[in-house]
Amino acid sequence: SAKLPIMMEEKKKTFDANEAALLVKELNESFRTGKTKSYEWRVSQLKSIEKMVVEREKDICEALYKDLSKPLFLRFKSIPISNIMSKMLAFFLIAMVKSSCKEALKELKHWMKPEKAKTSMETYPSSAEIVSEPLGAVLVISTWNYPFALSVKPVIGAITAGNATVLKPSEIAPATSSLLSKLFEEYLDRSAVRVIEGDVPQTTALLEQKWDKIFYTGSPRVGHIIMTAAAKHLTPVVLELGGKCPAVIDSDVDLQVTARRIVAGKWQANNGQACISVDYIITTKDFAPKLIDALRKGIEECFGTDPMESKDISRIVSSNHFSRLQSLMDEYKVYNKIVVGGQRNQKELKIAPTIFLDVPGDSQLMQEEIFGPLLPIITVENVKDSIDLINSKPKPLAAYLFTNNDKLKNYFVQSVSSGGMAINDTVLHVTVSSLPFGGVGESGMGSYHGKFSFDAFSHKKAVLYRSFSGDSSVRYPPYTPEKQKL
Numbered sequence: 001s002a003k004l005p006i007m008m009e010e011k012k013k014t015f016d017a018n019e020a021a022l023l024v025k026e027l028n029e030s031f032r033t034g035k036t037k038s039y040e041w042r043v044s045q046l047k048s049i050e051k052m053v054v055e056r057e058k059d060i061c062e063a064l065y066k067d068l069s070k071p072l073f074l075r076f077k078s079i080p081i082s083n084i085m086s087k088m089l090a091f092f093l094i095a096m097v098k099s100s101c102k103e104a105l106k107e108l109k110h111w112m113k114p115e116k117a118k119t120s121m122e123t124y125p126s127s128a129e130i131v132s133e134p135l136g137a138v139l140v141i142s143t144w145n146y147p148f149a150l151s152v153k154p155v156i157g158a159i160t161a162g163n164a165t166v167l168k169p170s171e172i173a174p175a176t177s178s179l180l181s182k183l184f185e186e187y188l189d190r191s192a193v194r195v196i197e198g199d200v201p202q203t204t205a206l207l208e209q210k211w212d213k214i215f216y217t218g219s220p221r222v223g224h225i226i227m228t229a230a231a232k233h234l235t236p237v238v239l240e241l242g243g244k245c246p247a248v249i250d251s252d253v254d255l256q257v258t259a260r261r262i263v264a265g266k267w268q269a270n271n272g273q274a275c276i277s278v279d280y281i282i283t284t285k286d287f288a289p290k291l292i293d294a295l296r297k298g299i300e301e302c303f304g305t306d307p308m309e310s311k312d313i314s315r316i317v318s319s320n321h322f323s324r325l326q327s328l329m330d331e332y333k334v335y336n337k338i339v340v341g342g343q344r345n346q347k348e349l350k351i352a353p354t355i356f357l358d359v360p361g362d363s364q365l366m367q368e369e370i371f372g373p374l375l376p377i378i379t380v381e382n383v384k385d386s387i388d389l390i391n392s393k394p395k396p397l398a399a400y401l402f403t404n405n406d407k408l409k410n411y412f413v414q415s416v417s418s419g420g421m422a423i424n425d426t427v428l429h430v431t432v433s434s435l436p437f438g439g440v441g442e443s444g445m446g447s448y449h450g451k452f453s454f455d456a457f458s459h460k461k462a463v464l465y466r467s468f469s470g471d472s473s474v475r476y477p478p479y480t481p482e483k484q485k486l
C-alpha cells in the first residue's frame, strides 16, 4: 500500500542506538541457537538469494536504473552477451551475485570441512586440524556505485560462513537500498539476516554496538571512522576502500585493443565511478599523442560523436559528486589541459569522458581519487619512471600495465604494491573468483570473493587432538638433573 513506504521512512528515522542494541541482541540469540551454523540453513538462505535474484531481476534493474541510470541494465536481457562490454555489464549486475551463490552452494561442504594440519614432534602422537567457525553477528556496510552487487556479495560470504548478518546499504542509492530491505524481508530468514537502511546517524548507531566482524566498502575517509568504532570493541574489520588506480602504457602495445580496454575500464565501468576503474594513465612523452588519438577513437566507437547524448553512459550519482568533479575540472592548475571531452550538464548530472594531458602532480586531479569520468595522462621520459611515480603515492586498489615486454611485466609485478593487478587489461581481475579481491595500505585490508569470502567471515580455529598414550614425564616438573640430560 502507499502507506508502506512512508512507514518504512519513519522507521528509518527512529532507528537509534537502543534499537540497534536490541537488534544485535536478537541476532546473537538466533546465532546462539546454532541454526545459522548448520549446513542446511546456509544452503536454504543461499538458495533463497538465488531465487530472489531470478524472480525479482526486473525490480532490481529498475532500482539500479533509478539510482544510477545504468544504461544497458533494462535492456540487457535482449542483448546477446557476445562482446566484452555487455559481458562485463551483466557480470557486475546480477550474474555476479548469481555466480557467487552458485559457487558457494557447490563448494560449501568442502569449505566447511576441517582442514588437516601437520603436527610437531612435541605433540607426538597427535593429529591437528583447522576448523572454520562462524564469528557471530556481523555488520556489512556497503556503497552506492554497484549498490546491489556490493551489498549482496559480502552478505553471501557472511551467510556461507554461518553468521547472523545485518546489511546497511548506501543511502546514496535509495531505490536499491529500499528494494534490498523489502526483498530481504520477503526472501530471507529475518531472525538472522536483516537490512537496516539509513545514513550517518543510523550507521553510527549500528557502529556503537559490539559486532563480531564489520565488513565495510567505501571511502578511506569513512574507513577511519569504521576502524575507530570497531577498535572500541576489538572487532576485526575488512575494509574495501579505494584509491588512485594507475594504468601504465608502454609504446609496444596493440594500440586499438589497449584503447578499447581503457575505455571499458574507465567510462563503461559506471562512467569512472568504480573503485578499480583507471584513475590516471602514465605513458612516455613520445607515445602520448598516439594514445590520445586511439582513446578518442575508442570513446567515439562506444559512445558516438557526442557522448553527452549516449544512452550507454552512466550519469554522475548525485549533485554533490557532480560539484566535486566540476571543481576538479575547473581548478586553475588543470585549466586548458583538456585534450578530449570536457562537456558537462549540471541539470542532467552528465559529464563526458574527459582526458587531460600533463596536469601538475600537486593538482587535486592527481591528489585525490577521481571516481568519475575524468582521466589525466601523465607523461614520463622512460616507461620505468612510472613505477617511481606510482610508488610515491598511497598503495592503490588496482594497478594496470599494458606492454608486450616480459621483463617489464615482471618488474612491474615485483615493484608495484597494489590490492590487485591486471596486465594488458583493466578491471577484469575482479571477475576471477579464485583471486582475492581487496586492498593494501590505504586501499584497504582483508579480501573477499569465492573462498576468500568464506574465510573473511570465519575464524580459523586451531584444534589439536591427543590420546592418553605416549605421555612422558620429561615434560613435567620437577626438572631433575636426569631429565635435563635428555
Ligand code: NAD
Binding pocket: 141, 142, 143, 144, 145, 146, 150, 168, 169, 170, 171, 172, 198, 199, 200, 203, 204, 217, 218, 219, 220, 221, 222, 223, 225, 239, 240, 241, 242, 243, 274, 275, 276, 369, 371, 397, 439, 444
Ligand atoms: P562512503 O564512505 O561515503 O559511504 C559508504 C558507506 O559508509 C555508506 O553506507 C554510508 O552510509 C556510510 N557512511 C558515510 N559516512 C559515514 C559516517 N560518517 N559514519 C558512518 N558511516 C558513514 O563511500 P562512497 O562515496 O559511497 O564510495 C566511494 C568510495 O568507495 C571510493 O573511495 C571507492 O573507491 C570506494 N569503493 C571501494 C570498493 C571496493 O570494493 N574496494 C567498491 C566500491 C567503492
